[in-house]
Amino acid sequence: MGYKIGLDLGSTAIKMVLVKNNEIAWSRKVPTAPGQEALALELVKGAVSECGLKESDIDQIAATGYGKKLMSAAGHTVDEISANAQGLHWLSEGRCRTIINIGGQDLKVINLNENGRIADFKMNDKCAAGTGRFFEQAARILDTPLESFGEMSKLADEPLELNSTCVVFAESEIVSLLAKGVPKERIIKGLHHSVARRITHLLGNRNTPKSGDIYLDGGPSQNPGLLEALEDELLMEVKVLPNPQFTVAFGATLSLN
Numbered sequence: 001m002g003y004k005i006g007l008d009l010g011s012t013a014i015k016m017v018l019v020k021n022n023e024i025a026w027s028r029k030v031p032t033a034p035g036q037e038a039l040a041l042e043l044v045k046g047a048v049s050e051c052g053l054k055e056s057d058i059d060q061i062a063a064t065g066y067g068k069k070l071m072s073a074a075g076h077t078v079d080e081i082s083a084n085a086q087g088l089h090w091l092s093e094g095r096c097r098t099i100i101n102i103g104g105q106d107l108k109v110i111n112l113n114e115n116g117r118i119a120d121f122k123m124n125d126k127c128a129a130g131t132g133r134f135f136e137q138a139a140r141i142l143d144t145p146l147e148s149f150g151e152m153s154k155l156a157d158e159p160l161e162l163n164s165t166c167v168v169f170a171e172s173e174i175v176s177l178l179a180k181g182v183p184k185e186r187i188i189k190g191l192h193h194s195v196a197r198r199i200t201h202l203l204g205n206r207n208t209p210k211s212g213d214i215y216l217d218g219g220p221s222q223n224p225g226l227l228e229a230l231e232d233e234l235l236m237e238v239k240v241l242p243n244p245q246f247t248v249a250f251g252a253t254l255s256l257n
């Protein structure tokens with residue numbers, strides 16, 4: 001019946017989209033854990049039963065992400081950079097020229113030409129600073145859910161200058177700031193700005209789009225406080241699509257015939 005499935009087996013979350021006529025009909029994510037293929041197949045089963053389909057209604061499955069090779073049920077695999085590029089080019093209707101993707105454990109900048117082809121690409125996967133894992137650790141130390149970081153940082157007037165860019169040092173810096181009684185709101189705003197500066201640095205002048213739009217995607221792009229800090233640092237509008245954690249899974253389906 002013309003359905004396609006895109007599976008993004010990421011370092012932190014497995015994301016699945018069910019697609020018909022290049023539109024997302026169903027999506028879901030689960031945390032990455034051992035037995036990734038079984039977890040992914042559970043998602044497929046969930047989509048089939050919740051959408052009232054039969055397994056035979058699924059024409060093709062494409063897998064991407066760091067665990068893509070583990071997915072023997074997928075007839076096709078595609079690398080996550082190409083999947084991200086194709087997904088955002090399509091979803092932005094060709095307007096996107098720069099993608100900033102923040103994943104659980106890495107940070108990528110992808111530049112596209114007007115046809116959606118990859119013109120340049122940079123990745124920071126050596127250090128967890130600025131990634132989802134960095135925010136998760138900060139959330140634990142601050143005893144504050146990540147989902148409320150956006151609201152919290154709005155309450156602070158001025159971001160606190162954080163000196164540490166390394167996760168390990170940032171952790172001890174946060175602990176000592178809390179001990180001094182610095183409000184959590186200011187620390188969170190400071191974290192957003194420190195990550196935004198890191199992204200701006202990775203982006204560099206050369207990668208800032210001269211035309212077209214800049215898009216943020218990946219799980220942490222759902223944090224409005226980070227988006228605001230990034231726009232402040234870049235002095236540019238940064239766009240976030242609905243469901244920005246699923247762009248890569250969707251893009252994988254575009255690589256199917």
Ligand code: ADP
Nearest residue numbers: 010011012013103104132133218219220222223
């Ligand atoms: P990967 O592909 O590497 O698994 P994702 O793009 O799926 O990475 O992003 C995973 C990260 O997204 C996690 O580290 C998680 O903390 C973060 N995340 C998920 N939902 C939210 C949210 N609502 N606000 C902020 N961060 C989020």
